[in-house]
Amino acid sequence: xxxxxxxxxxxxxxxxxxxxxxxxxxxxxxxxxxxxxxxxxxxxxxxxxxxxxxxxxxxxxxxxxxxxxxxxxxxxxxxxxxxxxxxxxxxxxxxxxxxxxxxxxxxxxxxxxxxxxxxxxxxxxxxxxxxxxxxxxxxxxxxxxxxxxxxxxxxxxxxxxxxxxxxxxxx
Amino acid sequence: xxxxxxxxxxxxxxxxxxxxxxxxxxxxxxxxxxxxxxxxxxxxxxxxxxxxxxxxxxxxxxxxxxxxxxxxxxxxxxxxxxxxxxxxxxxxxxxxxxxxxxxxxxxxxxxxxxxxxxxxxxxxxxxxxxxxxxxxxxxxxxxxxxxxxxxxxxxxxxxxxxxxxxxxxxx
Numbered sequence: 001x002x003x004x005x006x007x008x009x010x011x012x013x014x015x016x017x018x019x020x021x022x023x024x025x026x027x028x029x030x031x032x033x034x035x036x037x038x039x040x041x042x043x044x045x046x047x048x049x050x051x052x053x054x055x056x057x058x059x060x061x062x063x064x065x066x067x068x069x070x071x072x073x074x075x076x077x078x079x080x081x082x083x084x085x086x087x088x089x090x091x092x093x094x095x096x097x098x099x100x101x102x103x104x105x106x107x108x109x110x111x112x113x114x115x116x117x118x119x120x121x122x123x124x125x126x127x128x129x130x131x132x133x134x135x136x137x138x139x140x141x142x143x144x145x146x147x148x149x150x151x152x153x154x155x156x157x158x159x160x161x162x163x164x165x166x167x168x169x170x171x
Numbered sequence: 172x173x174x175x176x177x178x179x180x181x182x183x184x185x186x187x188x189x190x191x192x193x194x195x196x197x198x199x200x201x202x203x204x205x206x207x208x209x210x211x212x213x214x215x216x217x218x219x220x221x222x223x224x225x226x227x228x229x230x231x232x233x234x235x236x237x238x239x240x241x242x243x244x245x246x247x248x249x250x251x252x253x254x255x256x257x258x259x260x261x262x263x264x265x266x267x268x269x270x271x272x273x274x275x276x277x278x279x280x281x282x283x284x285x286x287x288x289x290x291x292x293x294x295x296x297x298x299x300x301x302x303x304x305x306x307x308x309x310x311x312x313x314x315x316x317x318x319x320x321x322x323x324x325x326x327x328x329x330x331x332x333x334x335x336x337x338x339x340x341x342x
Contacts (some may be wrong), residue, residue, distance in 0.1 A: 013187070016185070017187050017191065020303055023300040023301060024303075026300070027304075028296075050299055054299060084332055084333065088319050112336065115337075121334060123330075126329065127194075127197070127198035127323075128194055128225060129307075129318075133306070133307035136300075136301070136304035136308055137311055140308055147296035147308070148259050150298070159297035162255065162256075164287060164292060165283065165286050166252075166254040166283075
């Protein structure tokens with residue numbers, strides 16, 4: 001069971017990045033997304049709407065108190081940050097725990113406490129890039145490529161893959 | 172040599188997503204990024220500034236004429252789209268070409284011609300998620316994890332990875 005906690009959301013500036021983090025979490029195997037920072041009902045609604053139409057029952061909620069979310073979580077807490085040692089050094093150890101996972105995804109200014117509260121601080125390389133990319137790569141490795149295998153039984157809409165062009169099928 | 176072409180940029184709405192696509196391209200091994208859609212000098216400047224400080228000499232330019240960019244490109248043209256067959260079916264074939272790569276990354280409304288002009292249309296799963304995530308996963312597989320290995324010799328700033336906390340070193 002994978003939960004993604006998105007820290008420090010800012011309503012206007014981060015709208016699309018946070019939406020992409022949440023959709024990436026869902027497509028790459030997370031069952032729950034918790035947003036923190038500024039409350040933003042539009043994102044909660046739009047992601048819940050995607051989850052309803054495309055299936056899979058993602059739970060998405062808002063919690064102002066991210067400290068309590070991290071503190072109370074039972075399982076392994078992994079914080080993605082460009083300042084940490086590389087994922088390649090730790091991923092085997094993290095996977096071997098076969099535990100529930102809380103993946104903590106920062107925004108631009110992550111409080112120092114997060115680095116202390118996490119069980120692991122993990123970098124997807126030490127270059128500046130994107131929390132969306134970091135979430136994707138971590139979950140890709142952690143789930144052995146769930147994004148290529150997952151299908152959602154209750155989907156109202158799905159893609160019929162074509163070599164050229166677009167096709168969706170509605171149930 | 173990897174070039175990323177970002178289609179259909181919209182100046183305000185896509186500012187941060189396009190920036191993340193460009194930074195992800197750089198961190199995951201691309202040497203050139205071409206933006207199309209609306210011209211946006213702020214993004215060109217901010218990404219060029221990151222590349223200057225963090226090293227690596229990424230070339231980032233704007234070209235309104237994306238059709239010509241695709242048509243004139245010498246090498247393999249891969250278009251990322253959720254509507255195509257999965258990357259896992261084609262990645263070996265694409266890598267075996269050992270060719271220059273043009274990675275075409277769409278926005279919300281990709282013209283149908285793109286599906287025809289690409290050598291490969293490739294999906295990172297068939298669920299809606301993010302062009303940033305798709306760029307990361309494709310380049311991760313294509314480069315065998317360049318994001319974990321690449322260092323830039325001319326970097327003015329770099330991360331000194333810590334288990335807990337943040338540290339950068341300036342040259």
